[in-house]
Each structure stands twice: as structure tokens, then as C-alpha cells.
Amino acid sequence: MKEPxxxxxxxxxxxxxxxxxxxxxxxxxxxxxxxxxxxxxxDMKTAVSEAxxxxxxxGYENKIGIVKxxxxxxxxxxxxxxxxxxxxxxxxEMAKEPLYTxxxxxxxxxMGFTIMESFMDYVHVESIVDVGTKITMSKRIKRExxxxxxxxxxxxxxx
Amino acid sequence: xxxxFYEKDKLLLFKITEEIxxxxxxxxxxxxxxxxxxxxxxxxxxxxDCVTFMDSAGIGFLVGRYKFANLIGAKLExxxxxxxxxxxxxxxxxxxxIPVTTVKEMTA
Ligand SMILES: Nc1ncnc2c1ncn2[C@@H]1O[C@H](COP(=O)(O)OP(=O)(O)OP(=O)(O)O)[C@@H](O)[C@H]1O
Ligand SMILES: [Mg+2]
Numbered sequence: 001m002k003e004p005x006x007x008x009x010x011x012x013x014x015x016x017x018x019x020x021x022x023x024x025x026x027x028x029x030x031x032x033x034x035x036x037x038x039x040x041x042x043d044m045k046t047a048v049s050e051a052x053x054x055x056x057x058x059g060y061e062n063k064i065g066i067v068k069x070x071x072x073x074x075x076x077x078x079x080x081x082x083x084x085x086x087x088x089x090x091x092x093e094m095a096k097e098p099l100y101t102x103x104x105x106x107x108x109x110x111m112g113f114t115i116m117e118s119f120m121d122y123v124h125v126e127s128i129v130d131v132g133t134k135i136t137m138s139k140r141i142k143r144e145x146x147x148x149x150x151x152x153x154x155x156x157x158x159x
Numbered sequence: 160x161x162x163x164f165y166e167k168d169k170l171l172l173f174k175i176t177e178e179i180x181x182x183x184x185x186x187x188x189x190x191x192x193x194x195x196x197x198x199x200x201x202x203x204x205x206x207x208d209c210v211t212f213m214d215s216a217g218i219g220f221l222v223g224r225y226k227f228a229n230l231i232g233a234k235l236e237x238x239x240x241x242x243x244x245x246x247x248x249x250x251x252x253x254x255x256x257i258p259v260t261t262v263k264e265m266t267a
Binding site (some may be wrong): 017018020021024043045048049050053057080098099106107108109111112114115152 | 172176180181182184185188212213214217218219220222223243250251262
């Protein structure tokens with residue numbers, strides 16, 4: 001992640017559930033510049049949907065706030081940050097446990113973080129109570145033909 | 160979501176045609192519970208063939224319908240799980256509770 005990024009985008013929208021599809025489709029359209037497989041794209045869409053939904057239903061609960069997405073493309077990786085300025089998470093480790101949910105009455109299953117972690121290569125949660133929550137996640141795009149040529153260029157550039 | 164009730168078998172079939180997320184389940188949940196109460200089926204089957212997207216909201220949705228079906232004395236099943244839908248259901252362990260039916264069994 002040290003190399004300079006190739007492209008970047010910012011997205012801000014109101015915390016309305018109708019924007020969940022908008023957010024994941026927009027990020028997928030941006031990510032498609034990296035030429036991911038259908039499956040990689042589907043994994044990203046699911047992870048974005050989880051993080052955005054969490055901002056809306058947990059971060060802001062019934063209030064209207066702003067959800068922010070910042071995405072950067074590197075040569076073969078996408079880094080996505082999704083943030084709210086909502087209520088925050090008191091115990092992040094507990095929140096990440098599979099099946100842990102604070103809203104079982106709303107038919108939540110507590111699988112959001114587990115899905116993000118299994119569909120992305122890296123997931124990091126930062127949160128401060130009453131300030132907000134930011135999820136940073138990344139996914140490497142694996143392209144078979146490209147990998148071999150990168151290896152060769154790396155080899156030839158070695159001292 | 161399309162609904163079909165087979166009187167003879169007391170089978171209520173829901174074909175989900177929308178992407179399943181927190182937004183869409185609010186609607187399909189109300190609709191499913193309404194139809195179950197209206198037809199009082201013995202079997203309820205959710206068909207996922209046309210589902211092109213599903214996140215964790217689908218797990219909560221299915222658990223909720225499972226409980227509702229139990230309440231009215233019906234048995235809940237799912238069918239035509241796409242690869243990505245199956246992946247998410249398997250992560251939650253919910254398929255230990257809810258049988259996956261094949262279409263053949265359904266029309267038999
Ligand atoms: N942005 C957020 N702001 C405040 N709390 C959050 C946020 N994201 C997650 N949480 C807390 O972490 C818990 C676990 O989140 P996770 O997404 O894993 O499950 P869930 O949202 O409860 O259920 P599911 O995602 O399966 O529908 C939530 O119940 C909530 O208490
Ligand atoms: Mg969640």
C-alpha cells in the first residue's frame with residue numbers, strides 16, 4: 001500500500017436505506033476499472049452493503065445523518081473506507097463476533113462483520129462512542145496473466 | 160416477489176425477484192407474513208433463483224420467516240440457492256434448521 005494510488009473517489013449520502021443499493025453499485029462501478037472477476041465484484045458489493053447498512057441502522061439508528069465513502073484504486077488493490085458520525089461502538093471485539101447483534105428484534109443476525117471479513121482481504125474497525133465509526137477494508141484483485149508479467153518486471157528491476 | 164398458493168398441497172411458494180438487503184426486506188417481510196396468514200399453508204417455500212444480490216439481511220429475514228411459519232404450523236423450505244446466496248446462508252448455520260428442497264421434489 002506504499003505505492004501511489006491510481007484513482008480516488010468520494011461519495012456522501014443521507015443515511016436512508018434506499019441508498020444501500022446506490023452505494024454498493026457505485027463502488028462496484030468504480031472498482032470495475034481494476035478489471036475484477038464477477039465474483040470479486042460480488043464480494044465487494046456485499047461487504048460495502050454490510051458496512052453501509054451498519055452506518056444507517058446502528059450508527060444513526062432512526063436519525064438522518066451522512067454516510068461517507070472514500071475509495072482508492074491501486075495497481076491491483078482497492079481500499080474502501082466507510083464512515084458515519086453516529087453513536088459509535090463501545091466494544092469493537094465483541095461487535096465483530098459472529099452472531100453478536102444489539103438489534104435481534106429488528107431481525108438482524110450479527111453476521112455483518114463476519115461477512116466483511118470473509119469477503120475482503122483486510123478489514124479494520126475504528127470507533128469512538130458518540131463520535132462515529134470508520135471501517136477500512138481492502139481487496140486485492142488477482143489477475144492471472146498480469147501476475148506473471150509483474151513478477152518478471154520485479155525480477156529484472158532487482159539489483 | 161411473486162406468490163403462488165397450491166391449494167391441494169397447501170403449499171405457499173414465494174419467488175423472490177428483488178435484491179435482498181436491509182431496504183428490500185422491509186417490504187418483502189410484510190408481504191410474506193401477510194400471505195402466510197392469509198393462506199395458512201402447511202409448506203412454505205422461498206425460491207431464490209432470481210436473487211442476484213443478498214447480504215446479511217437475508218439471514219435475518221429467513222430466520223424471522225422460519226419463526227413465523229412455526230407459529231402458524233407450517234414447515235419452511237428454501238430452493239434454487241445461487242452460489243453466493245448459499246455462501247451467506249452457510250456462514251450463518253441457518254441451513255441446519257431449514258431444508259433445501261429441489262424443484263423436482265416441489266412439483267412432485
Ligand atoms: N456503524 C456502526 N455504528 C454503531 N454500531 C455498530 C456499527 N456497525 C456495527 N455496530 C455494532 O456491531 C454489531 C455487529 O454488527 P454486524 O454487522 O456484525 O451485525 P448486525 O448488523 O447486528 O446484524 P447483520 O449485519 O447480520 O444484519 C451491531 O449489532 C452493532 O451493535
Ligand atoms: Mg450489520
